[in-house]
Amino acid sequence: MNLETLVEKLNLKCKCCWEKLKSTEVKGGYAGDLLSDVMANSSAGDVWVTRQVHQNIVAVASLKDLAGIIIVQGAVPEKDTIEKAQKEGIPIMVSEWSNFEVVGKVYQLLNNG
Amino acid sequence: MPDDDYLESLEGSYYVQGRDFVDAGIVSSEIKKSLKEKGMPEDIIRKVAVITFEAEINIISYAEQGTIQMFIRPDAITIEANDVGPGIADIELALQEGYSTADESIREMGFGAGMGLSNIKKFSDVFELTSEIGKGTRLKSVVKLNGQ
Amino acid sequence: MKLSEIRDILDARVIVGEDKLDLEITTAFGADLMSDVLAFARSGCLLITGLSNPQAVRTAYALDIAAILVCRGKSLTDKFIEIAKELGIPILWTQYIMFESCGKLFQEGVTGCIRKASEVEDKHIA
Numbered sequence: 001m002n003l004e005t006l007v008e009k010l011n012l013k014c015k016c017c018w019e020k021l022k023s024t025e026v027k028g029g030y031a032g033d034l035l036s037d038v039m040a041n042s043s044a045g046d047v048w049v050t051r052q053v054h055q056n057i058v059a060v061a062s063l064k065d066l067a068g069i070i071i072v073q074g075a076v077p078e079k080d081t082i083e084k085a086q087k088e089g090i091p092i093m094v095s096e097w098s099n100f101e102v103v104g105k106v107y108q109l110l111n112n113g
Numbered sequence: 114m115p116d117d118d119y120l121e122s123l124e125g126s127y128y129v130q131g132r133d134f135v136d137a138g139i140v141s142s143e144i145k146k147s148l149k150e151k152g153m154p155e156d157i158i159r160k161v162a163v164i165t166f167e168a169e170i171n172i173i174s175y176a177e178q179g180t181i182q183m184f185i186r187p188d189a190i191t192i193e194a195n196d197v198g199p200g201i202a203d204i205e206l207a208l209q210e211g212y213s214t215a216d217e218s219i220r221e222m223g224f225g226a227g228m229g230l231s232n233i234k235k236f237s238d239v240f241e242l243t244s245e246i247g248k249g250t251r252l253k254s255v256v257k258l259n260g261q
Numbered sequence: 262m263k264l265s266e267i268r269d270i271l272d273a274r275v276i277v278g279e280d281k282l283d284l285e286i287t288t289a290f291g292a293d294l295m296s297d298v299l300a301f302a303r304s305g306c307l308l309i310t311g312l313s314n315p316q317a318v319r320t321a322y323a324l325d326i327a328a329i330l331v332c333r334g335k336s337l338t339d340k341f342i343e344i345a346k347e348l349g350i351p352i353l354w355t356q357y358i359m360f361e362s363c364g365k366l367f368q369e370g371v372t373g374c375i376r377k378a379s380e381v382e383d384k385h386i387a
Binding site for chain 1: 289290294301309360363373
Binding site: 135136137138139141142145155159162163166167170222223224226228229231232235 | 296304315317319320324340
């Protein structure tokens with residue numbers, strides 16, 4: 001499944017790097033808000049679901065080659081975060097839905113097609 | 114100046130040591146326990162528990178030391194948190210959700226995401242925050258007991 | 262579903278609360294940020310978190326959260342367990358990451374204790 005499908009199915013708002021949605025394959029998912037934890041445990045190609053909006057999330061996603069970041073619960077990413085993500089080529093998407101609901105839906109899409 | 118009735122309604126006073134993360138949250142738990150014993154309504158208890166928790170974390174994270182006091186009157190519960198510390202330079206900015214000066218140690222504890230003060234404000238019926246640079250910060254939060 | 266079913270679905274270990282496995286849980290909240298939990302979680306839900314410090318238990322206690330599921334196989338300190346016992350909060354522990362834990366429970370019919378953040382803009386923590 002690519003990010004474009006995910007954005008459509010979950011009705012996400014994409015904040016940057018639209019041009020990469022189609023070509024970015026989502027291999028798995030990771031959920032969490034502790035950066036060191038994401039650094040330690042996420043895998044390349046994961047879409048990362050978090051409530052963090054700090055610009056450091058972009059550095060983590062970039063270092064770990066994550067597919068993209070979904071910011072949940074209506075949190076608004078900082079301006080610096082979007083600018084940095086644009087530069088690093090990390091798609092950032094936002095959702096009004098809670099972490100549990102977003103993860104549940106992404107999980108279903110990944111496992112049941 | 115607070116009147117005598119108000120001062121007499123002091124229910125509990127708790128000391129909070131800055132940078133002492135080990136017992137962070139204990140004041141909130143203690144306050145909750147005592148409100149439960151009094152048979153306060155559950156939603157009121159939850160509001161006060163959240164407010165004191167965030168106030169406690171703020172003192173521990175940023176100040177040298179402080180106190181949290183709870184006053185109970187028939188119509189409202191008031192929480193006052195006073196600390197000795199660096200103070201807040203720009204209160205409006207500090208109240209903005211997402212703004213934080215927390216270091217990594219605070220973030221790894223699950224706090225420092227710039228939500229603490231807005232959480233307190235969100236669950237308070239009356240919210241006052243004053244600060245003096247180099248001296249400290251004073252927070253007053255009122256939860257009304259009979260409706261809004 | 263019962264807490265015991267959650268244990269089975271996630272191959273979880275019961276660290277605290279063997280006597281509370283019949284507890285009925287229908288909603289969950291997943292987060293590592295305690296301020297996020299304090300702002301949005303509702304009483305009676307299951308808190309799924311990778312944070313295994315005493316503050317996670319105290320947060321759950323503040324909000325009358327039914328139980329905590331510690332995910333990612335995070336190591337638990339004696340202090341954490343002691344406070345959970347003292348405050349009467351059941352603790353489950355699983356090796357699954359938060360993504361898998363939430364995903365599996367969602368598939369079994371557990372719902373988010375809030376669905377959208379905008380639902381709780383009023384001042385109530387019901």
